[in-house]
Amino acid sequence: MEKNKRIVGLCGSLRKGSYNAMLLKFAGTLVPEGIDFEIVPFDDVPVYNADLDTPEAAERPTSVVRFRDALAKADAFIIASPEYNYSIPGGLKNAIDWASRGKDAPLMHKPVAMMGATQGMWGTVRMQTAFLPVFTFLNMNPVLQPEVLVAQAQNKFDADGNLTDEMAVGIIKKKIENLLAACSV
Known part of the structure; x- marks a missing residue:
């Protein structure tokens, strides 16, 4: 029996009430049934220190091991x-x-889909572009289309954190569909 596909979500904002946390959580509701989705926090991961990440190091910090183990299942x-x-x-x-x-x-070597929400007009386009060299180094497969750039986020979520912009919802559904297709390659 084949295991369920697993998507792991990472949120670049640690702020309570973050529009990106809302966006990621909402995206998780759009993941098709039968696909596992988990948001993995990293707020307890220490600043990177190569002295703690070498063969000579006794072991990586516990929070790093837990974080990496969660990502490895994706x-x-x-x-x-x-x-x-x-x-x-x-x-x-x-x-x-x-x-x-x-x-x-x-x-x-894993597929990745980027999205972002901002109160400004650019919708995180520069952040998403800044990730391209990182994805290249990691030989990841970025799903570039469609772009999910939620501008003026303060007007696009309801009090419960649901995305109310129907065009954005449709774009996110297509992005997830393309991400899952990239998993099948």
Whole structure:
């Protein structure tokens, strides 16, 4: 019997009430039945230190091992993130750095879908572009189309965190469909 596909979600914002956390959680409701979806937190992962990530190191920090183990179970990833200073938020980049090291790097060769929400007009386009060299290094398969760029997010979620922009909902459904197709390749 074939195992269910598993998508792991990562949110680039640690803020309570984050539009990107809402976006990621909502995207999870659009994942088809029979596909496992889990949002994996990384707020307890320490700043990357290569001294703790070498064959000579006794072991990686427990929070890093737990994070990497959760990622290793994924067939694909959805990353929802804000844009900080035209780029990737530091906490998310740090978590990716921990997950990108070693022959057992759990991100390598896996499909990934990006999306982002912002109160501004650009919809995280610069952050998503900043991820392309990271995906190249990790030999990941980024699902580039359709682009999910939720601008003016403060007007597009209801009080329960549901995305109310029907066009965005349709785009996210298509993005997830394309992500799952990339898992089958």
